[in-house]
Amino acid sequence: MHLSELLAGQVHHVLQGDPSRAPITAGVTFDVDRVWPGSLFIAVPGHREGGPDSVTAAFARGAVAALVEGEDARLGAMVWPADKCTVRVADTRQAAAVVASRYFGEPGRLMDMVAITGTNGKTSVSYMIESALRISAGARVGVIGTAGSRIGDELIPMPHSVLSTPESPDLQYLLGHMRDRATGTVVLEATSMALLTHRVNRTFIDVGVFTNLTQDHLDDHGTMANYRNAKLRLFRGLCQQAVVNADDPVGAEIGVTMPGAVTTYALDVPADYRATDLAVSASGTHFTLHHGGHAYPAAIPFPGRYSVANALASLATCHVLGHDLDTLIAALSHLPPVPGRFERFETPEGTSVIVDYAHSPDSLDKVLATIRSYTRGRVITVFGCGGDRDTTKRVAMGRIAGTHSDLCVLTSDNPRNEDPEAILDQITPGLVSTGTPFERFADRRDAIAFALSAAGPKDTVLIAGKGSEPYQTVREELLPFSDMATARELAQEQTAARCPGGRPAAAVRS
Template sequence: MTINEFANILSHAQVVGDGSVTVGGIQYDSRRVEKGDLFCAIPGFHTDGHLYCQEAYQRGAVAFLVERADTVPKGAPALIVPEARPAMAIVADAFYGHPSGRLWMVGVTGTNGKTTTTHLIRAVLEGSDIPCGLTGTLHTLIGQETFKVVRTTPEAPDLQRILRHMADRGMRAAVMEVSSHALVLSRVDAVEYDVGVFTNLTQDHLDFHHDIESYFRAKALLFERLGTGRPKGPRAAVINRDDPYSERLMGMTGVPVLTYGIQQPSDIRATQVNITSRGVQFVAEFPEGVSQPVEFGMPGRFNVLNALAAMAVGYVYGLTPSEMAESLARYPGVPGRFERIDEGQPFTVIVDYAHTPDGLENALKTAREFSLGKIGVVFGAGGDRDRGKRPLMGEVAGRLADWTVLTADNPRSEDPLDIIHQIAEGVNRVGGQWQQELDRERAIRLALNQAQPGDVVLIVGKGHETYQIYRDATIHFDDREVARQILRELNKG
């Protein structure tokens, strides 16, 4: 596409220089620019893309999308726009041929459960022979291919390229995690969603959103935008009725609402819920009075809700309860999401991604439902992130765990000892018992060494992650690998 063609689809865009120049790609990172690219100068939190226009030009950028004309290299054509982020989203969507218009698009947002819910939705659709692409925290899945990701929701050019690849590979549907950051930062502005799924809203990311109301308003953007664009199939807002924010959200969308839940009256509701260390069983009640037994191998009441959300999406599409239940029964589970680590030890070890007060509470309450002994938990908190949740997580651990080992998570630029002390304030506030071990491997070893038959040990916060981020280095670290190795050593001993 040419600069002039981009200008025609943007509001208030000014073309500087030769508007007939054709671009061969779109890039927002000057280090990744290739010859023929359009470079989008995006103001960021730590730096400003406008500072790198000259570098992008030297690497081969042939045109620029900027907010400030004075940063454009002399003689280079440019699009001058009021806001670069939403403009980049529109340009990327056009450049890749509006790929979301070729896919039945499902966006999943919420504080907890996005990753599991997207995977269960994909399992339900693909189990009924509906090819479905997925992108989110863990990876991008297209057919049998797996691709690494950098963000839960990619920047607009990366996301549109992914969606184009999905459409070209014959996917009929796509499901993706939609983070609050992505909604506020215009990464998904040009995506035409058919279904939005709301899992829950609890405290997280307040370093970015500042207060819970702003966080809610960010999530609500997905539902306010539903129903725009070209319909590619049935549309709906799928909302967790058990969450306190559901009532407000139900009134903020222009498409039909389908609710799901366990506690509250819902369109699709779980009854007769049974939780074990190896999975869940429940009966899903559907609007027409159909009752469908469901059993699948991911423990936790929260996973019942995640499964209900997936079945609600399948129901919107037109799948039958029985075929969805069969797909869930075959699903092996999501890496790092309440993942059981079993090396034949006489106690249960679970690795989970829980990194919010609500996520930790859900994990601990689930463990209590099937534990035959005591509950121990190993966790920390990420550095340079919402500090207000740290003592709250400590309170949860102090109330619900029998013992707690506090350790490093991804401390980033912060002193991990300071983070531990902030969490410990909450544990102390409720009279809980805790130990401190900065080294995460030693902390896991400490927890596993003191576990007795029938106990449950939760190792939470990092889940699928295979690294630890420190101030001056990122090292390989996988909770699952470490736990397996220690358990093997204990078994030999």
């Protein structure tokens, strides 16, 4: 397509060249290092891999055209090759969503599109929707989020720099890829920053899902009001219908915003889909589902109230999309584990080990409350707080961990550019206030090893904060590290050390 077709109807000003003579044949990108001959380069101010200063480099790599933003004085001083086209728009991110969607043929129009937003539960709900549709209807579902992008079990390789909700050129590429492979439904995580920066625009979302709103990402948004408003963008013109958590007060705001288009779910208040009579155990939760004046027995293979809430969100979304309720309920009991979300195994000594992504005060509180409700022995918690992120939650997380645990082990959780010991210092006052004993190990492997060595039969060790992430971010490096793989390896080593001949008595059980 020519640039003029991609920009049709969009306010723009041509600085150089002719958009009708600029064929875009090699994609759209913000990243100068991903420019190929025939690309359209979009210069987003402040973008780490590009920006206005990278236009000349993009042209040198073969870009045929560039979009730039606003009245930047530097633009007037730049000299570009005469055969290149440069166009100015008011907001390159908003323009990028339109241009990228058109370049890939507006793929979102041809699939059922679901976008999930909220502080917690986005990944779990996306996995539950995919699994429920696959089990109940044999559906082919695409998933885009924190754990990467895939169609069923087929992973779609993307650069490490791609975000949980990809920038619009990458997101539209993924949607086009999924459409071309006969995907019927796509479920994507819509983060607050993605909504704020227009990444989800022009994806033609059929159902927007709201899970909850609790403290997180204040380093990005400054205030909870700003954070809430970023989340609510999904329900202000980006989706046709909404599925919302009526137990969260923000759910009522969405009902006002989208009258007649909201379906609710809840555990504590009346809702279109409500769960009561919860019976929680280590292996799962049984409950009664109420919908349309009928009561249905239901079960999920995950423990906890929050897991039931995620299941309700998933069930309601699939039903809103037109899938059969009875087969969806039957599918719930067969849902597979979500990687890094309450993922567990048991050591030969009888210690339960759980890896979970909980990295906010609310998510840590809910996971630990669930573990405490059924654990017959001690609860030992390994956790930390991410560097270069909201510092105001650190004391609260220390207090929550201490309140629910018998022993805590403080450690690094993606320290990035902060001193790991300084982060632990900021968490410590919250822990001290509870009187719960704790240890500190800046090295995460050492912390996990200590927790496992301190645990006995019937104890539960929670390793919180990173979930299925396969790396530890230290300064600008991604160092390979998996909580689950490390815990399994250390458990085997410790079992072998306790057994005559150095051989474990039994394999570690999932």
